[in-house]
Amino acid sequence: MNKSISFLIRGMGITGALLVLSIPFFFNPPISTTLKVVSLGLLMIFIIFAASAIRLRKRMEDE
Numbered sequence: 001m002n003k004s005i006s007f008l009i010r011g012m013g014i015t016g017a018l019l020v021l022s023i024p025f026f027f028n029p030p031i032s033t034t035l036k037v038v039s040l041g042l043l044m045i046f047i048i049f050a051a052s053a054i055r056l057r058k059r060m061e062d063e
Helices: 002-027 033-062
Strands: none
Touching: 002 033
């Protein structure tokens, strides 16, 4: 269980860092559709990691 939650937290950190690094590209006027799709994908992955970590933490507290 601890390895699982550490994997989820590490995944949240990596995807959060990639989202932060992609912010400056939004201020360029010619924003491409690819950047929007990649950013949306990163956001969805971050949300999945966060929801899974919260669910796993609650499950660990119940045991």
